[in-house]
Amino acid sequence: MGEVFGGDTAAVDQADIEFRNATYALFVELGRAPTVKEAAGFTGAAQGEVEEGWRRLHEAHALVLDLPEPAIRMANPFSAVPTSFRVNAAGRDWYANCAWDAFGVCAVLGADGRIETNCPDCGEEIRLEVRRSRPDDESLLFHCLVPAAHWWDDIVFT
Amino acid sequence: MNLFRSEEHIERWLDGRAPGGTIPVTKLAELAEEWWGDRLAPDWRPHTFEQNQAILDRLGLTGGFWRLR
Numbered sequence: 001m002g003e004v005f006g007g008d009t010a011a012v013d014q015a016d017i018e019f020r021n022a023t024y025a026l027f028v029e030l031g032r033a034p035t036v037k038e039a040a041g042f043t044g045a046a047q048g049e050v051e052e053g054w055r056r057l058h059e060a061h062a063l064v065l066d067l068p069e070p071a072i073r074m075a076n077p078f079s080a081v082p083t084s085f086r087v088n089a090a091g092r093d094w095y096a097n098c099a100w101d102a103f104g105v106c107a108v109l110g111a112d113g114r115i116e117t118n119c120p121d122c123g124e125e126i127r128l129e130v131r132r133s134r135p136d137d138e139s140l141l142f143h144c145l146v147p148a149a150h151w152w153d154d155i156v157f158t
Numbered sequence: 159m160n161l162f163r164s165e166e167h168i169e170r171w172l173d174g175r176a177p178g179g180t181i182p183v184t185k186l187a188e189l190a191e192e193w194w195g196d197r198l199a200p201d202w203r204p205h206t207f208e209q210n211q212a213i214l215d216r217l218g219l220t221g222g223f224w225r226l227r
């Protein structure tokens with residue numbers, strides 16, 4: 001699922017956006033979610049500033065935290081925790097939050113890739129290649145259960 | 159937000175629940191490109207509701223199900 005910047009955006013300023021961009025850059029550099037300590041080292045901010053910034057970005061739906069630590073759960077389209085949507089792109093393995101995000105990983109990295117998941121009905125493995133933003137198996141269907149207006153009611157479920 | 163082999167698999171998985179939105183995987187790939195393509199750009203700015211709704215509309219994802227609010 002994609003980010004909708006429909007949260008509490010009033011509290012997010014340019015400094016937070018730059019902080020968000022740094023967090024994403026570090027995620028891609030590391031191939032996983034950075035810790036508070038790593039983000040502090042990368043940005044030169046204090047760990048408390050990282051935590052406060054991440055919380056504001058979480059409220060703004062710019063990333064998703066596991067609270068109360070806080071630890072990054074989603075930097076959409078990337079997932080910080082293993083999921084059933086595995087993507088190999090740009091020389092690394094990634095987890096995506098859903099099928100939409102799996103394509104999003106290729107899109108955000110500007111790379112071809114391979115997506116692996118399973119049909120939630122029968123469990124059969126679904127594997128497809130993405131080349132120049134196009135899937136090599138065009139017969140598949142994408143189903144979204146939750147209406148768009150409710151995606152952020154429970155983003156982990158969505 | 160899953161991938162399925164066919165409508166039959168979706169119906170069986172729904173098991174009586176109301177269906178949501180179903181689109182071809184090719185449309186999903188287009189959607190992902192438009193939605194996510196800028197997320198690592200140095201000048202990235204948060205998408206507004208209007209921008210995101212415009213992406214959905216442009217791809218023909220119209221109707222109440224695809225309204226962001």
